[in-house]
Amino acid sequence: MTAMLPLPLLKRVRPSTWTALxxxxxxxxxxxxxxxxxxxxxxxVMAGVVFYRWDGLVMMAxxxxxxxxxxxxxAHRPxxxxxxxxxxxVVATTPLGVGEIPLAQFLAVDVAxxxxxxxxxxxxxxxxxxMALGTLVxxxxxxxxxxxxxxxSAELAVAMTAAIAWLIGNSxxxxxxxxxxxxxxxxxxAVTAERLRIAREMHDSVAHSIGIIALQAGAAARVIETQPVAAREALGSIETAGRETLAGLRRMLGALRQAEPELPEHAEGLAYGDSASLGPALGLADVERLAxxxxxxxxxxxxxxHGERRPLPPEIDIAAYRIIQEAVTNVVRHAGTRSCRVSVDSRTDELSIEITDDGRWDGRWDGRGHGRSGKGQGWGLVGMRERAALLHGDFSAGPRPEGGFRVTARLPVPVGVGA
Structure with a gap:
């Protein structure tokens, strides 16, 4: 339970008390x-005739x-x-014997x-x-x-203080x-960023899992009659991947159903923050398991x-893993090749990632994130580019001159992190 800090002493005084003072x-x-x-x-100032008399004192009272x-x-009826x-x-000014309402009698009005x-x-x-200016006039x-x-002249000065008090209050x-x-x-x-983050996580994890399931299902269909043991192993992998995907979907949908997600004190890092409802976040340490x-x-x-493997800030670690995962998923789904290469170069001030393959390429690429098959825009490349941009990094994706496809990303690492 978070303790509330007490208000400063002057803040505890009510406005009505300040006016009375x-x-x-x-x-x-x-x-x-x-x-x-x-x-x-x-x-x-010379005192008026009735200032010290009983009637003057009664009017003051x-x-x-x-x-x-x-x-x-x-507070309730201003x-x-x-x-x-x-x-x-006005009543307190009457026994003073002056030609205007003095500032001293108007001070409480200015505060109010x-x-x-x-x-x-x-x-x-x-x-x-x-009302205040009308009373003076x-x-x-x-x-x-x-x-x-x-x-x-004196009344104009009092009117000026009233206008200034209103201007300060209005400001x-x-x-x-x-x-x-x-x-x-x-x-x-912050809510929108959190939902977009969940959507990105859902796309990345589900797309990769479905690609693996499709490959395993195709392999099982080809060898189910000639190699039943291999087919059984492929079906087991499909079952495992399916269960993991369903569990992840349940967690993510549960987070999306929250009407008012609890917002952190600072909005920074929301795009890559780890909600408890989404389970533990993945990072570069999981790349080998992905491979x-x-x-x-x-x-x-x-x-x-390449370079020294060292701890990275969570947002960079998660983004790097998701970029690699999405790029490998695209290889599985679109490249039509049997291999790809992932290169991770950890330097002092940046993290470089490169994913290349030798797959087929039909040449239909406009550089704006269209799918590798040229059938329209997919969210994979857009999501990778967005992850890099949110971390002030660089991202590029496109066909290689020698054939295949290359995805590269450079993510700056704050100086002193992991040192």
């Missing part, structure tokens, strides 16, 4: 501005009550919360604007911004109608939406190793 900070700043602090000859009410509604916070700013823009749909954020309009002085909202869409897209791509099985089926496979 902003209101409290604004109220404290309002009183400090009207007191003569140490080192000052006079208060920065009423504004605080409205603000706290709005903070409580912020528009209603904005209405109460704006009303609180950011929260609404960052966590709610864009339409809700725009409604909240319109309405406050100035009422004072102008009544013939009182107004602080237009946060867009970034979160983009991150979520990217996560969903990466998850979908023995194919040779027993009637097509002799000669394996030549």
């Amino acid at each position: 902003a209101w409290g900070a604004g109220m404290v700043f309002t009183f400090l501005m009207r007191l003569r602090l140490p080192g000052e000859e006079a208060a920065t 009423a504004g605080t009550a409205l603000a706290l009410w709005g903070c409580g509604l912020l 528009v209603a919360a904005m209405g109460r916070l704006l009303a609180a700013s 604007l950011y929260v609404v823009a960052a966590t709610r749909p864009r339409r809700t954020g725009l409604v909240a911004l319109a 309405g406050y100035l309009t009422v004072r102008l109608v009544c013939g009182w002085n107004v602080g237009t 946060t909202h867009q970034a979160r939406e983009y991150a979520e869409k990217s996560r969903v897209q990466e998850a979908a791509q 023995a099985t194919t040779t027993a089926a009637g097509v002799r496979v000669e394996v030549r190793w």
